Every structure is written in structure tokens, then in C-alpha cells.
Amino acid sequence: MALQLDARIPAGPLADKWTNRKFTSKLVNPANRRKFKVIVVGAGLAGGSAAAALAELGYQVECFVFHDSPRRAHSIAAQGGINAAKNYKNDGDSVHRLFYDTIKGGDYRAREANVHRLAENSNLIIDHCVAQGVPFAREYGGLLDNRSFGGAQLSRTFYARGQTGQQLLLGCYQAMARMVAAGSLKVVPRKEMLDLVVVDGHARGIIARDLTTGAIERHAADAVCLATGGYGNVFYLSTNAKGSNVTAAWRAHKRGAGFANPCFTQIHPTCIPVSSGHQSKLTLMSESLRNDGRVWVPKNPDEKRPPAQVPEADRDYFLERRYPSFGNLVPRDVASRAAKERCDAGFGVGGTKLSVYLDFRDSIQRLGQPVIAGRYGNLFQMYQKITADDPYQTPMRIYPAVHYTMGGLWVDYDLMSNVPGLFVLGEANFSDHGANRLGASALMQGLSDGYFIAPYAVGDYLATHGKMEAKQKVGTDHAAFAAAEKSVQEHVARLRGVQGKTPVDVFHRRLGKILWDRCGMARNRAGLEQALREIPELRAEFWKDLRIVGGDGEFNQDLERAGRVADYLEFGELMCRDALAREESCGGHFREEHQTPEGEARRDDENFAYAAVWEHRGEGAAPALNKEPLVFETVKPSTRSYK
Amino acid sequence: MSKDGMRITLRVWRQKGPDQPGKMETYLAEGLSPDMSFLEMLDKVNEDLVARGVEPIAFDHDCREGICGSCSMMVNGLPHGGERGTTTCQLHMRSFRDGQVVAVEPWRASAFPVVRDLVVDRSAFDRIVEAGGFVSVNTGSAPDAHTLLVPKRDADAAMDAAACIGCGACVAACPNGSAMLFVAAKISHLAHLPQGQPERRNRALKMVKQMDAEGFGACSNHFECEAACPKEISVGVIAELNRDYLRASVFDV
Numbered sequence: 001m002a003l004q005l006d007a008r009i010p011a012g013p014l015a016d017k018w019t020n021r022k023f024t025s026k027l028v029n030p031a032n033r034r035k036f037k038v039i040v041v042g043a044g045l046a047g048g049s050a051a052a053a054l055a056e057l058g059y060q061v062e063c064f065v066f067h068d069s070p071r072r073a074h075s076i077a078a079q080g081g082i083n084a085a086k087n088y089k090n091d092g093d094s095v096h097r098l099f100y101d102t103i104k105g106g107d108y109r110a111r112e113a114n115v116h117r118l119a120e121n122s123n124l125i126i127d128h129c130v131a132q133g134v135p136f137a138r139e140y141g142g143l144l145d146n147r148s149f150g151g152a153q154l155s156r157t158f159y160a161r162g163q164t165g166q167q168l169l170l171g172c173y174q175a176m177a178r179m180v181a182a183g184s185l186k187v188v189p190r191k192e193m194l195d196l197v198v199v200d201g202h203a204r205g206i207i208a209r210d211l212t213t214g215a216i217e218r219h220a221a222d223a224v225c226l227a228t229g230g231y232g233n234v235f236y237l238s239t240n241a242k243g244s245n246v247t248a249a250w251r252a253h254k255r256g257a258g259f260a261n262p263c264f265t266q267i268h269p270t271c272i273p274v275s276s277g278h279q280s281k282l283t284l285m286s287e288s289l290r291n292d293g294r295v296w297v298p299k300n301p302d303e304k305r306p307p308a309q310v311p312e313a314d315r316d317y318f319l320e321r322r323y324p325s326f327g328n329l330v331p332r333d334v335a336s337r338a339a340k341e342r343c344d345a346g347f348g349v350g351g352t353k354l355s356v357y358l359d360f361r362d363s364i365q366r367l368g369q370p371v372i373a374g375r376y377g378n379l380f381q382m383y384q385k386i387t388a389d390d391p392y393q394t395p396m397r398i399y400p401a402v403h404y405t406m407g408g409l410w411v412d413y414d415l416m417s418n419v420p421g422l423f424v425l426g427e428a429n430f431s432d433h434g435a436n437r438l439g440a441s442a443l444m445q446g447l448s449d450g451y452f453i454a455p456y457a458v459g460d461y462l463a464t465h466g467k468m469e470a471k472q473k474v475g476t477d478h479a480a481f482a483a484a485e486k487s488v489q490e491h492v493a494r495l496r497g498v499q500g501k502t503p504v505d506v507f508h509r510r511l512g513k514i515l516w517d518r519c520g521m522a523r524n525r526a527g528l529e530q531a532l533r534e535i536p537e538l539r540a541e542f543w544k545d546l547r548i549v550g551g552d553g554e555f556n557q558d559l560e561r562a563g564r565v566a567d568y569l570e571f572g573e574l575m576c577r578d579a580l581a582r583e584e585s586c587g588g589h590f591r592e593e594h595q596t597p598e599g600e601a602r603r604d605d606e607n608f609a610y611a612a613v614w615e616h617r618g619e620g621a622a623p624a625l626n627k628e629p630l631v632f633e634t635v636k637p638s639t640r641s642y643k
Numbered sequence: 644m645s646k647d648g649m650r651i652t653l654r655v656w657r658q659k660g661p662d663q664p665g666k667m668e669t670y671l672a673e674g675l676s677p678d679m680s681f682l683e684m685l686d687k688v689n690e691d692l693v694a695r696g697v698e699p700i701a702f703d704h705d706c707r708e709g710i711c712g713s714c715s716m717m718v719n720g721l722p723h724g725g726e727r728g729t730t731t732c733q734l735h736m737r738s739f740r741d742g743q744v745v746a747v748e749p750w751r752a753s754a755f756p757v758v759r760d761l762v763v764d765r766s767a768f769d770r771i772v773e774a775g776g777f778v779s780v781n782t783g784s785a786p787d788a789h790t791l792l793v794p795k796r797d798a799d800a801a802m803d804a805a806a807c808i809g810c811g812a813c814v815a816a817c818p819n820g821s822a823m824l825f826v827a828a829k830i831s832h833l834a835h836l837p838q839g840q841p842e843r844r845n846r847a848l849k850m851v852k853q854m855d856a857e858g859f860g861a862c863s864n865h866f867e868c869e870a871a872c873p874k875e876i877s878v879g880v881i882a883e884l885n886r887d888y889l890r891a892s893v894f895d896v
Contacts, residue, residue: 049782052782053782056782067711067713068713068762068765069765069766069768069769069809070769071712071769071809072705072711072712072713074705074706074711076706076710076711077710077711086788124783124785126788127785127787128780128782128783128785130785130788130791130838131778131780131784131785132778132838133777133778133801133833133838133839135798135801135802135805135832135835135836136798137798137802138793138794138795138798138799139795140794140795141792142793142794143789143792144788144789160802160805161806163802163806166710166808167802167805170805173772174776174777174778175777175780175782177769177773177776178773180773181773181775187769189766189769212758241705241706241707241711242704242706242707243705275676275678276676276678276679278676278683278686279679280680280683280707281707281708283707283708382708385733385735386733386735387678388678388735388737451782451783452782455782501694503690503693505686506690547693548693549696549697549698549699550698554660554759555701555758555762557699557701558689558693558699
């Protein structure tokens with residue numbers, strides 16, 4: 001059976017659609033709101049803002065987090081900033097320009113209406129966060145400061161030093177704390193969602209594991225919002241936090257929610273490279289460094305001299321060579337692929353030969369060290385702390401790393417999945433970034449979804465489908481809860497029952513290696529087909545040889561990780577399947593068969609201007625591909641060139 | 644360092660649950676690279692333990708880039724290992740000597756009960772913020788951001804205090820187990836901004852009251868908290884908190 005994929009895009013001209021939708025949204029009377037319970041899973045920018053905003057309206061909200069506190073969600077690690085179309089700089093910005101940049105940046109693989117709404121909400125976000133006390137950077141006159149980001153031609157990025165994500169998340173956290181004090185929000189820490197409960201086709205609750213006691217619990221609600229982030233950790237090494245995972249989204253997918261564009265992943269070019277096999281995660285170095293740093297590798301693959309002693313004639317500034325007009329400031333996907341190409345050809349540097357130089361020598365000579373320190377001092381310090389190299393004296397070594405995932409659960413315009421009552425917010429959904437996300441857009445989307453869309457969308461759903469009387473409600477004694485709880489218990493027991501020899505991280509690293517090699521920065525048919533053979537073999541080995549020590553009725557971090565890796569071993573296969581089916585190159589998805597003679601991405605709008613929405617059809621059965629066509633009424637898709 | 648890499652002797656606090664007795668156990672960590680982070684060293688020790696059928700060491704961690712505030716361990720008696728402005732996840736093995744004995748324990752404070760091994764319960768911090776560490780503003784009701792001017796020095800001072808990651812190192816470092824630096828950082832952040840003024844004094848009263856109720860000790864100006872803080876928050880914020888608290892006590896009670 002095919003999925004029902006009605007995007008429910010409102011009628012009217014693009015700029016009026018959101019206004020029209022807000023008016024047609026049904027409302028719930030203030031006195032009746034406390035009769036509805038909403039579960040929010042996750043407390044990053046999307047989940048935290050949704051939990052606070054829904055609780056402010058008077059709904060009973062319960063917010064589940066696997067951390068010890070909602071303040072730890074991975075949104076906290078975002079460095080650079082948040083975009084808004086305020087045009088405070090008088091440099092030509094507008095809602096339409098932010099919309100246009102974002103949809104073009106996504107290589108025309110997102111919905112126009114969603115992206116326009118995101119641009120409209122961007123200004124409200126800044127207003128609200130300032131009112132909450134978020135300490136954005138200011139100019140001497142007391143006005144908000146802006147900076148340029150991600151190669152944009154204007155300054156629309158608001159920031160709080162290098163800690164913008166942290167400060168926005170603490171704004172959410174404080175708004176949540178206020179609602180906890182008011183009694184309308186309950187935060188449930190150290191509990192991980194392990195299943196979605198669907199009753200008569202509607203999302204009616206979750207099954208969660210108490211990570212301290214191991215108890216498997218049932219939680220019923222009138223609607224469920226998933227804000228559980230992206231799946232970048234499927235690659236094992238990424239810039240994501242160690243706990244970030246696909247489990248909640250994947251289990252909702254197995255209960256019927258379509259998964260859209262799983263192969264759209266963003267590989268960020270400037271990360272600190274892998275140093276050894278025991279490395280557990282990668283660290284991003286802000287993209288702004290490419291303003292003053294030059295990227296190069298030695299012309300001789302066997303170069304033995306330290307980088308500072310390699311003369312100009314023996315250096316290959318490959319970005320400047322290949323892209324003379326954009327040079328070191330080509331977009332993320334292009335820069336990443338070019339670095340990979342040099343390393344694959346044997347020109348990489350460092351012990352592993354898997355990195356390239358990012359050199360500030362010329363800028364330091366031109367501007368002086370104090371100027372460079374003023375611009376990037378904290379980043380240089382962080383780099384030195386991790387690598388023990390001083391970037392003022394020797395070039396940084398960088399390599400691309402998995403950073404963000406544009407794919408996610410399919411949602412309609414109201415951010416509701418094809419399972420009614422299941423809303424998906426932030427990075428967990430697929431909605432706004434197409435095939436490539438622009439810098440400083442992730443924070444914007446999370447907060448737009450949570451503060452300014454969820455209150456309308458959830459309210460409209462509850463006014464339409466909600467049951468106010470207690471006796472009409474679905475309780476945790478319903479058979480669907482019992483069945484979901486049983487399946488979670490069986491899954492946990494199965495993991496513990498393997499009793500093999502190999503620790504869980506070994507499987508995770510091997511899966512990550514397969515995906516990085518075959519479904520990473522560049523993909524091709526042979527490699528993807530090979531991955532589709534290797535992943536099921538690895539999965540079978542996992543279920544034969546996994547070793548977990550410790551019980552399930554206690555705090556057991558290995559058991560938590562094993563559950564997440566088991567899901568990655570299924571999800572990774574879907575990613576490769578999606579990458580294989582998409583016979584074009586667009587954004588972060590580069591199929592080697594589909595490139596121009598100069599090695600650039602070749603998009604195929606005639607055949608692939610759609611969101612690929614995968615449908616789970618049971619264990620062992622191949623998933624089905626459904627398509628939501630993308631219709632462009634306002635912008636005309638064009639080719640991106642950076643020569 | 645031998646060709647097989649660094650080795651250290653790890654003495655780790657093992658405790659199965661909140662109500663169970665704990666003790667230090669000794670493990671040998673071998674084949675380490677100086678480029679490993681401290682937590683990657685623990686990952687390796689855990690993998691070796693699992694291979695031997697021993698339950699791995701539980702520890703809180705997430706972002707591993709010094710911003711989420713999850714990691715919470717005393718390394719050789721100092722919170723986060725004592726390197727200035729550094730969380731445990733940013734500590735690297737190159738800071739240790741080959742063959743060194745390294746002791747690892749959880750935060751020690753009665754307001755942070757041990758959950759398991761190196762994991763503690765820091766929910767007291769959440770309850771202190773819930774007592775008043777926020778600005779009461781509903782979503783959707785804000786005026787344009789530029790209607791409110793904030794002098795740069797005030798915004799910078801607010802940001803200095805707001806950099807707190809809520810890890811609890813200040814409490815662990817304090818001989819009294821006081822949470823004053825954490826509470827004062829939040830008070831100072833909001834007190835430096837015009838948005839924080841209407842609730843300013845009440846906020847100080849309520850947060851301090853909750854801090855006392857959670858069982859944190861009093862501040863007696865040792866300033867160990869500032870030395871341990873991975874975000875280098877100044878004890879100057881404690882003086883600001885004391886001023887706000889005093890004013891509120893005199894005028895608002």
C-alpha cells in the first residue's frame with residue numbers, strides 16, 4: 001500500500017500561504033487546552049521550543065530526554081549563528097531573498113512553501129530570543145551585530161560569540177523551566193523513546209526506557225512531537241554528539257512514518273582530521289576560517305619537508321586552481337569533494353595522509369598576527385588543544401566530516417508525518433534544507449518549527465481529532481500499548497541474549513567505514529551495491545556476535561548504544577538504497593556517474609525533482625519508494641557553478 | 644613510551660547504584676596514543692573490560708567538545724583534571740606521563756548523589772533554574788529586537804556569565820559543596836540585561852532559597868570554583884548575586 005503523501009500546501013501566492021494557513025488552523029479554547037496532553041521527545045532547539053510554546057498555551061506537555069537535563073541537547077554545540085531577514089544592515093536583505101538563498105542552497109530539492117515560511121519566521125525568532133535574554137553580540141550603540149556567513153552576499157547572521165547554539169538552547173531551557181514552575185510542563189530526563197504507539201492510525205503515545213532503572217514504560221498522549229535530531233552518527237565518526245541517534249525516528253518509521261531523502265547528508269569541509277583508530281568523534285572548525293586561510297597540498301605526494309618549508313612552487317592550492325573565481329570560498333559540498341579527490345590521489349598530508357593544509361601564513365604576513373588572533377583566536381586555541389599544533393606557526397590540517405543530515409521523517413506543511421498526530425520537528429524532519437543546508441540555517445529551522453509552527457499545527461490537529469473527555473481517551477491499558485511494550489522488551493532481550501564476543505562500538509565503527517567509503521562524499525553504483533551486500537552481512541554478524549555485559553534492569557550504557565547501533569545497521573541500508581535510486585547529483589549527494597566533464601554535480605530536474613519517501617514494509621521485505629513531486633511556482637531551478 | 648603506546652594505571656570509582664557501596668578499582672590501560680582524549684582512553688578501557696566480561700565504567704558524556712556540560716569527573720582529585728578552562732572531554736593523554744597512576748572519581752557533593760560509577764544526578768541545578776532563572780515572556784509577544792538597546796559592555800558581561808555549561812565542577816571543587824558560582828552566573832547573566840530587570844530581585848531570593856533547599860553548602864570565599872570552572876567564570880558574579888540578594892532581602896521581604 002502506498003503512503004498517503006498529501007503535503008497540504010495552503011492555497012494562494014507564496015508570500016500569503018503561511019498567513020492563510022494560520023487563519024484556517026482550527027483553535028482549541030484556552031479552557032479546554034489543559035485537557036490535552038502532548039508528548040515532546042527531545043529538548044534541543046526544536047523540541048525545547050515546542051515544549052515551552054505548547055505549555056505556554058496551556059496544554060499538558062511532557063518532554064522526554066535521554067540526557068540528564070534538557071540543557072545538554074546537541075543544539076548546544078552550534079557555533080556560528082542564526083540567520084534572519086531583518087535587513088538591519090540595509091544591505092538588501094528581505095524575506096524573499098532569504099527564501100531564495102535557502103532554496104537555491106538546497107539545490108532545489110525542498111518545498112517552496114516551507115522554505116518561505118521559514119524565512120518569514122526568522123525575524124520573529126530574533127525578537128523572541130532577545131526578549132528571553134539571549135545575549136546576542138551587540139555593537140557599541142547597543143544594536144544587534146550581524147556577520148556574514150557561508151558565502152552569503154550580505155550580513156544576516158546573528159550570533160553570541162562562538163556559542164550561538166548554546167545561548168539559544170539556554171533560552172529554550174529557561175522558557176521550559178518557567179513552564180515547569182507554572183505546572184504545565186513536565187520534563188522527563190534519562191528516558192529514551194524506543195517505540196511509537198499507533199492506535200487506529202493515529203499516534204497516541206510512546207514506549208520509553210528509564211535509563212537509570214531499565215524499566216520499560218508506557219506513556220499515552222493526544223499527540224506526539226518528535227524532535228530527536230539527525231542521524232549523522234550512522235557514520236560513527238561525525239561532528240554530532242556521541243548520544244545523537246536515529247532510534248526514535250527509525251522506530252516511528254517502522255510504525256508507518258515515511259522516511260524522506262535519507263541519502264542527503266552534509267559533509268563539512270573544515271574539521272579536525274582523524275588522528276587514530278580510537279578517535280570517537282570529530283570536531284568542526286568554523287567555515288569562516290576559509291576567509292583568511294588557503295587550502296593546499298604538496299605537489300609531490302612523497303613530500304617530507306615540514307609544511308612551512310615547502311616553497312611556493314611545490315604547493316598545489318587546489319581550490320584556487322580549480323575554482324579561480326570562488327577560490328577557497330566555494331560551498332561546503334564542493335570544497336569537501338575537492339579535498340577528498342586530492343587525498344584519494346595520494347597527495348594528502350599528515351600521518352594518515354587523509355588531510356589537507358589550511359594555511360594562514362599569507363594572512364598573518366599581510367594583516368599581522370593580532371588581527372588574525374582577533375578574528376579566530378578561540379578557534380586557533382581549540383585546534384591547538386586538540387592537536388597540540390600551533391596554527392600561527394604551522395598550517396592547520398583539516399579534512400571533511402559528517403556534520404548534518406537534511407533527510408528525515410517526511411512531514412506535510414503542518415510538520416505532521418503521514419501518521420496523523422505524529423509531528424516531526426527540526427533536523428529530524430526533511431522539510432526545509434533540500435539536498436544541502438546553508439550555514440546558520442539549522443538553528444533557524446529548529447526554532448521556527450518549535451516556537452512558531454508547532455503551536456498552530458498541533459492545535460489544529462487536536463481541535464480536529466482530539467478527544468476532550470477522559471473516558472474517550474486512549475489509555476496505556478489499550479492493547480496497542482501492550483503490544484508495543486512487548487516488542488520493545490523482546491528487542492532488549494534479544495540484544496542481551498546474543499552473548500557473543502564483540503563490543504558494540506566495533507560494529508558501529510565498521511558500519512561507519514562502509515558508509516563513509518561507499519555512501520559518503522562521493523557515491524557510485526558499484527560501491528552502493530557493494531554496501532548493500534556488506535551491511536546485511538555486518539548486521540547478521542552483529543546479531544550473532546554482539547557482547548553486552550551488565551543487565552537490562554539497571555543503568556547500562558552499552559545496552560543503550562547497542563539498541564542505537566542495531567537501528568543504524570538497518571537505517572544505513574536504507575541510506576544506500578536511496579543514494580542508489582537517486583540517479584543524479586544534487587547538493588550533498590554526488591553520484592560519480594552524474595557529473596560534468598569538469599567534475600561538477602549534474603542535477604536532473606526532469607526525472608528527480610521529488611522527495612524520495614521510503615515506506616517500511618516489514619522485516620526482511622524491501623522498502624517501497626514513494627515520491628512527492630516538488631513543484632516550483634516562484635523560483636526557476638538553475639545550475640550552480642563556481643568556476 | 645614503548646612502541647606499543649602509552650600505559651597508565653587507572654584507579655576508578657565503581658558503584659553499582661545510588662544505595663550501594665562503592666570502591667576504587669584498579670585497571671591497567673595500555674596501548675594508548677598521546678593524541679587520545681581522556682574519554683577515548685576510557686572508551687578503550689571499557690572495550691577491554693567488556694572483552695573480559697567486566698561491566699564497563701559508566702560516565703556521562705555527549706558533545707566531546709567542551710560545551711554540553713555532561714562530563715563530570717574528578718581526575719587526580721581535580722574537577723575535569725585541573726587544566727585551566729578545560730572539560731574532561733578536552734583533556735588529552737599527552738597531558739599525562741607514561742606509567743602514571745590516574746585516579747578518577749565522580750563529583751563528590753551531597754546534592755549530587757551518585758547514579759552509577761562516575762555518573763551523578765545533577766537535577767538540583769534544573770530545580771534551581773526552575774525557581775526563577777528565566778525571563779517571563781510568552782512566545783509571540785516580543786517587540787522588534789531593536790526596540791531594546793543594550794550597551795555592548797552589558798551584553799558582553801551577560802555573555803561572560805551565560806557561558807556557564809552547568810557541569811557542576813564548581814560544586815565539586817568547593818570544600819563546602821556550594822553551588823554559588825552556578826547560581827550567580829545565571830543571576831548575573833540576566834541582571835546585566837534590561838529584559839532581566841523586572842524579576843531581578845525576586846529571582847535572586849527564589850534561586851538562593853532553592854539552592855539551600857537542595858542541600859548545597861554556603862560560600863566561604865575559597866574561590867576553588869573559579870579555578871575549576873571550564874568556562875573560567877569569574878567569582879565576581881558571586882558578589883553581584885550577594886548584592887541582589889541583600890537588596891531583595893532588605894526591600895522585598
